[in-house]
Amino acid sequence: MTDPISRLTGKRPRHGSPEQIAGEERLERQTDEGAQELRPTKLKEVVLAGGPWPEMDDPGSTMLINMGPQHPSTHGVLRIMLELDSEVVIQAKPVVGYLHTGMEKTGEELTYVQGSTNVTRMDYASPLANELVFSLAVENLLDLEMPPRVRWMRMMLVELSRMASHLLFQATNGMDLGAVSMIIYGWREREEVLRFLERVTGLRMNHNFIRPGGLAADLHDGWQEDVLNVCDLVEEGVQEYDDLLSANPIWLERTVGVGKITTEQAIALGATGPILRSTGFAWDLRKSQAVDLPYDEVDFDVIYTSNGDVFDRYRIRLYEILESVKIVRQCVARMPPGDYRVQDLKVTPPPRARIDESMEALIHHFKLFTEGFKVPPGETYVAVESPRGEIGCYLVSDGTGKPMRLHIRGPSFYNLQSMAPMMEGSMVADGVAIISSVDPIMGEVDR
Amino acid sequence: MADETPREDGHEDDVEAVPAPPSDEVAAAVLERFPGTVFHESHGQPVVYVDRAVWAELARFLRDEQQFTMCMDITAVDHLLDAGRVDLPGVEYERFEVVGNFLSHPRNRRIRTICQVPVGELSVASVSDTYPGVNFAEREVWDLYGIAFDGHPDLTRILMPDDWVGHPLRKDDPPGRIPVTFKEDNPNR
CATH class of the missing domain: 1.10.645.10 (Cytochrome-c3 Hydrogenase, chain B)
Known part of the structure; x- marks a missing residue:
């Protein structure tokens, strides 16, 4: 848990029967970009919002920031993970499921x-x-x-x-x-x-x-x-x-x-x-x-x-x-x-x-x-x-x-x-x- | 199977006869390209039951050769305890079905493809490289049914929380209930 992205997402420990956990692990193996994870494109140094700020002379660093799910302009509970290079969006990933009611x-x-x-x-x-x-x-x-x-x-x-x-x-x-x-x-x-x-x-x-x-x-x-x-x-x-x-x-x-x-x-x-x-x-x-x-x-x-x-x-x-x-x-x-x-x-x-x-x-x-x-x-x-x-x-x-x-x-x-x-x-x-x-x-x- | 029952009309030659070609031209092309496919007209809509092994190839065929520009939807059905399942000759039914709905804008027609997924091997090839728009839909099927899509770029839960155990739309995953508590049940009252 040393890399900053998993610290950001803070995955909780899994529980359940061994088969279920095996199924979940299979899921993780197939995943290279998790629902709660956003893999930065220009990975030199990833800085979390609110974390230590990058050196200003480092042009390659990008920032991951969450927009939503409580942002007023996301029309409800949409969450978007943004990778930003200063003000410019490099990639955006919508994360949904906050209103799932079955x-x-x-x-x-x-x-x-x-x-x-x-x-x-x-x-x-x-x-x-x-x-x-x-x-x-x-x-x-x-x-x-x-x-x-x-x-x-x-x-x-x-x-x-x-x-x-x-x-x-x-x-x-x-x-x-x-x-x-x-x-x-x-x-x-x-x-x-x-x-x-x-x-x-x-x-x-x-x-x-x-x-x-x-x-x-x-x-x-x-x-x-x-x-x-x-x-x-x-x-x-x-x-x-x-x-x-x-x-x-x-x-x-x-x-x-x-x-x-x-x-x-x-x-x-x-x-x-x-x-x-x-x-x-x-x-x-x-x-x-x-x-x-x-x-x-x-x-x-x-x-x-x-x-x-x-x-x-x-x-x-x-x-x-x-x-x-x-x-x-x-x-x-x-x-x-x-x-x-x-x-x-x-x-x-x-x-x-x-x-x-x-x-x-x-x-x-x-x-x-x-x-x-x-x-x-x-x-x-x-x-x-x-x-x-x-x-x-x-x-x-x-x-x-x-x-x-x-x-x-x-x-x-x-x-x-x-x-x-x-x-x-x-x-x-x-x-x-x-x-x-x-x-x-x-x-x-x-x- | 139906072939073993004696036929009343007495046309013994017809027992092994090829069924009539489907009324839908796309389905006819699919049947010609993928032998073993079964055509069914469901309430005026063409449906083809294909083998699980050709699922991704079929999607490419529909897009590249039949002008099916958009995959409208990928979903799944759990047929556990289904007493009234439509029984078509030639289809080997399994518990799960993965269903794809395709739309052709230039030809203004639709087709539905269905493949059977056995419980022992819950996976289908992903069509997200052919139709990138099914990314969310395949994640939803994985999330709610536990059917994996091989080759999907990002197969994770989408609607349920990441640490959820189980796949809620399966028929053996019962909906939760909040037990009713009566006044006299509470000793502190």
């Missing part, structure tokens, strides 16, 4: 009816996208076809969720870069969207509204007026942000040319969503592979730019809000009548009024919400475009009422890996802009 394990213990309550807490900034992808996966295993109103309502709600998520990004991104009034403005418009979602679903976040088999309830009377009002407010807000930031010289100084990434890098690292689109590659699952949602019937554009820097990712998210507004307006105009859930007695609980008059309906309701419904054996992978990129659900059923395996491919989990090439060679202060522009949601990364 949601995939929990998902195996919950019935399919309860499942959407669990997944909605993963990407907590756009919960409806999680519920949607889970519900679509379950419905795919059940071979259920959704009525048109369900598909349109889902599309509208997911777009509203995207607006809320991107408005949150505008707020925090502005604050991270010193435009502190943005946090007030972004929150103001996001709150309007959340207020509408609260009227529809009953909750501001973690709605549990999109469920396998349809939705929890129908839209309230007069929802058209409410949602159009929200659209107007959001459009005004976006115009305001655009006026404030897009031509602001300080903003441009902080963002243009910072954190560049190429299309090849983004594709190789599995980055999706605004990061991939900012490199000049117009890939959006809403256009190319819209699973069971009527995106082909509405008119909207895929926003993409070609510089791959922080400014482009900001612009893409800003204008995507307007595209979502466009989709929501079309949903208001064209929302088909009909049922808000599929009428399949296997998955749909009886209407509330029937429970008061029918014993069978009561039993049916009780069984659905205690045992849940059984899903035939099989496996499926369903992906939709969440505000952060491709969110996928890999679901394996063994024929019982609970999933055998529930895996969510979180876009932030993959997008985080693209942060390292963006940060290398930039200044530490730009690092904050880069973290913010990747827009990671740690609940989804750690699950």
Whole structure:
């Protein structure tokens, strides 16, 4: 334990059965760069932050420094290990897991009816996208076809969720870069969207509204007026942000040319969503592979730019809000009548009024919400475009009422890996802009 | 196996017949390149069950010859106590499965590859040199299932603490419970 890196990480002694320890040792043999260790590139002398300072005339020495997990601009509990040469980042390594709550394990213990309550807490900034992808996966295993109103309502709600998520990004991104009034403005418009979602679903976040088999309830009377009002407010807000930031010289100084990434890098690292689109590659699952949602019937554009820097990712998210507004307006105009859930007695609980008059309906309701419904054996992978990129659900059923395996491919989990090439060679202060522009949601990364 | 059961239609020639070529062109190419691969269409999605030995070679084949530009996801499934497992002829099932989901941007299609991992030898070749983006995903599988990826540059725990013992997503790793304490259980009260 003489080298400074292991003193920094302070590994605790291992405990467990001999086989387990043998397994762990095998792990260590295979590792040359541990999760908690960062191997310096220019190893002449490594100096720990707070440790003895290097001789100033030694140009080769680098410094290892931890950013996070409690740093305010790391959006939750992201930790990044940085190797610095004075102010310049030589390498960056994201360390995750601080918010791991075992949601995939929990998902195996919950019935399919309860499942959407669990997944909605993963990407907590756009919960409806999680519920949607889970519900679509379950419905795919059940071979259920959704009525048109369900598909349109889902599309509208997911777009509203995207607006809320991107408005949150505008707020925090502005604050991270010193435009502190943005946090007030972004929150103001996001709150309007959340207020509408609260009227529809009953909750501001973690709605549990999109469920396998349809939705929890129908839209309230007069929802058209409410949602159009929200659209107007959001459009005004976006115009305001655009006026404030897009031509602001300080903003441009902080963002243009910072954190560049190429299309090849983004594709190789599995980055999706605004990061991939900012490199000049117009890939959006809403256009190319819209699973069971009527995106082909509405008119909207895929926003993409070609510089791959922080400014482009900001612009893409800003204008995507307007595209979502466009989709929501079309949903208001064209929302088909009909049922808000599929009428399949296997998955749909009886209407509330029937429970008061029918014993069978009561039993049916009780069984659905205690045992849940059984899903035939099989496996499926369903992906939709969440505000952060491709969110996928890999679901394996063994024929019982609970999933055998529930895996969510979180876009932030993959997008985080693209942060390292963006940060290398930039200044530490730009690092904050880069973290913010990747827009990671740690609940989804750690699950 | 199914071949030994007498067939009612009486076509004895068909007993050893080659199964119909898969409806998916990529899967057909995979079957031609890697004999022994089994094709399955799962709810409209093409799935190929490949041998564990060709796992990394298959990834290179998909990227270099079939234009599969992105590996969306690598994950694993523990089939311990799985009563309802889909039984395909030609697949020798093991307890663990490693699953890869691939996406081709130019061809706008997906394919899923699955390989079986026996309990005695929990390792698969890493595809992180072909698709660097699976780095985190393979670490996650190692962390939660204990399946090692040979050739991975940095195979360490990612979600669990470094000194954690066990692999929590395995079916024989029970979820923890906090015991319920009743008032009368506490003698000091």
